[in-house]
Amino acid sequence: MPGVALGGAAGSLAASTLQRVGKEIDARLLSPREQQRVGEVFRLAVEQIRQRLERGDQLRSDGFFKADPAGRRPAAEELLEGILLVTQREYQERKLPYLANLFANLAFDTNIPPTYAVMLVKIAEDLTFRELILLELFSRPHRIALRSGDYRGSPSLQHGLIELMYESLYLHHRGYVAMPGDTMLGPSDLNPEKMQTQGAGLVLRELMGLSALWERDADEVSEVGRLLSRDT
Numbered sequence: 001m002p003g004v005a006l007g008g009a010a011g012s013l014a015a016s017t018l019q020r021v022g023k024e025i026d027a028r029l030l031s032p033r034e035q036q037r038v039g040e041v042f043r044l045a046v047e048q049i050r051q052r053l054e055r056g057d058q059l060r061s062d063g064f065f066k067a068d069p070a071g072r073r074p075a076a077e078e079l080l081e082g083i084l085l086v087t088q089r090e091y092q093e094r095k096l097p098y099l100a101n102l103f104a105n106l107a108f109d110t111n112i113p114p115t116y117a118v119m120l121v122k123i124a125e126d127l128t129f130r131e132l133i134l135l136e137l138f139s140r141p142h143r144i145a146l147r148s149g150d151y152r153g154s155p156s157l158q159h160g161l162i163e164l165m166y167e168s169l170y171l172h173h174r175g176y177v178a179m180p181g182d183t184m185l186g187p188s189d190l191n192p193e194k195m196q197t198q199g200a201g202l203v204l205r206e207l208m209g210l211s212a213l214w215e216r217d218a219d220e221v222s223e224v225g226r227l228l229s230r231d232t
Contacts, residue, residue: 014076014107017065018046021080034088037096041087044100045080049107062110075114079106079121086125094129094217101209109207120204123176131167133217133224136210138177139197143214144225146192154188161227165190176201192228 030038053059065076083103087096102124106117127135137144151157151165165187171177172184172195179194197205205211213221 014049014059014065017074017076018042018080021077021084030088037087037090037093038084041084041096041100041103044097045083045103048100048104052104052108057108059107060110064107064110064114075117076107079103079114079117082118082121083124086121090125092129094220095124095132097212097216098132098208098210099124101212102204102207105207105209112203112207120200120207123174123200123204124208127171128167129220130164130224131171132208132210133213133221134164134168134171134195135176135197135201135205136213137221137224137228138195139202139205139210141193141195144229146195146225146228148191148193150191151188158227160223162187164224164227168192168195171201174201175199176204 049059059065063075065074067074080103083099087099090096090099102121106112106120112120137146151161157165168177168190169184169187172179176197176199178196178198179189179191180196182189182191182194184190
């Protein structure tokens with residue numbers, strides 16, 4: 001892993017934490033592709049933290065970067081290791097910048113206790129790249145003219161749309177999205193225009209910086225929007 005240098009006393013403490021985890025991951029047996037993925041997420045997270053410090057943002061001062069009185073290692077170390085291990089196994093590499101965002105934003109957000117952060121990392125690992133797009137799309141439904149109405153009785157559907165219907169159903173069953181005034185018992189119950197990102201889905205959308213999808217991954221967002229549009 002590259003060296004880490006962050007300004008100020010808080011930055012120095014965070015840099016030490018990042019460096020320790022980086023060295024531990026470096027010591028593990030990783031394939032060249034895994035090394036590339038892990039190194040990229042580590043680099044992106046460090047760079048985002050540095051940029052926010054330069055803008056005047058303050059790192060957490062709630063013990064996030066410190067070992068507790070019982071000698072247990074800092075929550076920041078556990079979470080960074082968890083995110084890097086997720087990165088090691090993450091074959092959908094378009095998720096990588098957003099995993100970096102997750103740790104970088106957790107380093108500043110005192111509203112997210114470490115126990116909740118652990119759960120969010122597990123959710124981020126579980127969701128597919130397209131499910132992340134759905135979290136973003138359903139949080140800003142008016143940016144694309146989504147279909148108004150469900151798919152019950154539709155005679156034939158594109159395979160890509162069927163995939164999104166099942167992924168939307170999964171997000172709904174997990175409580176990450178809702179369909180106010182209605183419910184989804186099966187994939188054909190999906191009414192795209194009614195869908196709203198909520199709860200942990202909304203928190204994850206903010207911490208992973210999914211609004212960047214509109215520019216960084218515009219092709220995929222456009223394709224998902226096309227499949228769920230009013231014309232389908």
